[in-house]
Amino acid sequence: MFDDPERTAYDVRFRCLGFPVRVHPLFWLVAALLGGSFLQMGLLYWLLWIAVVFVAVLVHELGHALAYRYHGSAAAIILWMFGGLTVADRVPYRRGARIVVTLAGPFAGFALAAVLYGLARLTPWPVRGAPTELAFTYHLLIVVNLYWGIFNLLPVYPLDGGQVCREVCEGWRAGAGRYLSLQISLWTASLLALYGLLGWWEELRGGGPLSRVLPPWVPLGSWWTALLFGLLAWQSYQLLQHERYRRW
Known part of the structure; x- marks a missing residue:
């Protein structure tokens, strides 16, 4: 699900800041499905949602790519499924450099959200007296970049937070760190899946204790x-079983 997908005839290809970017058709499909509720506001707002998701994910992956470039690696960006993937020709040797590369993605999104927020505080653009569509796009860009970054910092593999958790655990307990990080990933993802089910159940009922x-x-x-x-x-569980077998 998070590996480099096969190339298709419908991929969109371009370069951004010198990095090759490939957008898989499933990226547009998943973004469109996730924003289906915006269709109630009109087709334009649904398309604006897809555009905002595209910008947010691209900025996130550019953060990774620029950090790779800073550490002497060439990188390519792929957008697909639930997000994106930045592939480098080589991974930095030092643990600290790998952590910086991993954190560069979420913090690129945080930086964009901060710039947009500061712009609105210093000037009347783009929220005061602006068209409704522009104000909608502005607020959505801030929200998506903030929540997308926070989501990626969760200690769930292979999200950015899960990779940082693995680096920290391996530095703390050599030989057992990967096993420990996968346990954290499994339990965190399982609890969040349960939280998702409870939230969905409350949405269907029109409210509940969580609300x-x-x-x-x-x-x-x-x-x-x-x-x-x-x-x-499930993926963390499979990796954990593989790690148990490898250690045995």
Whole structure:
């Protein structure tokens, strides 16, 4: 699910900041499905959602790619399925450099959100007196970049947070760190999949205990978060079994 996908005749290819970028057709499909609720507002808002997701994921992967370039590696960007993938010709040798490369993606999105927020604070553009579509795009860019970065920092493999967790665990417990990080990944993904199911159940019922207890800025789970983290939990379980066999 998170490996380099096969090339298709419908891939969109271009270069950005000198990096080759390939957009797989499944990227557009998944983005369109996730933003299906925006169709209630109109076709234009649904298309704006897809465009915002594209920009947010591309900026995230550019953060990884620029960090690879800084450490002397060539990189290529692939957008597909639930996000993106940055492939480098070689991985930095030092653990600290690998952690920096991993964190560069989420923090690139945070930086974009901060710039947009600061722009609106310093100038009347783009929220005061702007067309509704522009204000919608502005707010959505901030929200998606913030939540996409936070999502990627979760200690679930192969998300960025899961990779940082593995590096930290391997540095702390040589020989057993990968095993420990996969355990953390499995339990975290399983709990989040359960949270997604509970949120979906509350959505179908029109409310519940989570809606009453959690602050409004905490997103409730949904069917797609339950599916995604269920798949990640299963993948972590398989990797954990492989690691147990390898250690044995």
